[in-house]
Amino acid sequence: MLAFLTYINDFLSFFFTDPERILASDWCLNQPCLEIFGIRISQISSSILVYALAFYGLFVGYKYYKTQAAQKSKLYWSVSLVLGGIGAFSAGTSFQAFAYVIKCAGKEFCDTISAFEIAYNILTIWSAGFLCLAIGVAFLRHSKMRTLAIMTLAYCSIFTVLSLIAFNEDLVLLVSFEFLLLYLAPLYLNIFTITVYQHIKNANESSRKHLIAWLALMLTLIAYYLYLNFHCTELLWSKGIWFSANDVLHLGMIGWLYYLSNGLIGVVEDFK
Secondary structure: HHHHHHHHHHHOOOOOOOOOOOOOHHHHHHEEEEEEEEEEEOHHHHHHHHHHHHHHHHHHHHHHHHOOOOHHHHHHHHHHHHHHHHHHHHHHHHHHOOOHHHOOOOOOOOOOOOOOHHHHHHHHHHHHHHHHHHHHHHOOOOOOHHHHHHHHHHHHHHHHHHHHHHHHEEEHHHOHHHHHHHHHHHHHHHHHHHHHHHHHHHOOOOHHHHHHHHHHHHHHHHHHHHHHHHHHHHHHHOOOOOOHHHHHHHHHHHHHHHHHHHHHHOOOOOOO
16 A cells, blocks of 8 residues: 555656755745744734635534525535635644744754645545535435445545555655645536536526536636746745735635625525
8 A cells, every 4th residue: 555655656746846845944035934922923914814714614614504404415515614614724824824833943954744734635625525515415316416425435535544644654745735636626526517517407596606606716726826837926025025826725715705605505405
């Protein structure tokens, strides 16, 4: 098993870049830092934004739970959003606010990954998994939904085990954000396919609003990748302005959550 995972990790090096080892003394040259009560905080503006996203995700998840009225689709939406909110807390803690404290303090070189980031990866996968279940309950008959549930739970469980082993063995590409997005792709493709099929088969307000939700999410991811690939973060930071690709992603996700809370929530219900 370990030999197989090592092979996959090595294979991914053809597509992903191995993270650079950063000297702890150089950490604050690449991003803004602020000392608060003797604690070095990284990317203060980004930290505020990601924590705001986390709190908002929990709020929207609670809103779906409170209005579920025995609808499993809303319950699964709620679980998905709460897991995503907790995941955002983990990400903000290790990628932004306390990154230096967790990965660099007292060391010559900063760690490339932390347990908080593994938690974020696992929570994000399960968040997407429950979202897939929510869409299945909303748009599929029971027999198809049962198959989807088994496949989704197995898929998320495999990633969980893989991530824990990879973290323990320092297989950094298997626990990278890039691999997370790659592994998420089939789940979101499944969600999008089910929604499009339902819209073609029986166009209604529910299918239309679900499509808007997925298109908004897709546009957010496209904006993130364009900002990242054009190295806008580095360009602005060279001028003393900090606005990262993660900020683009988090702002887009806050807008997406607003739509879920105010546009989509009223049409989410189980398949009839």
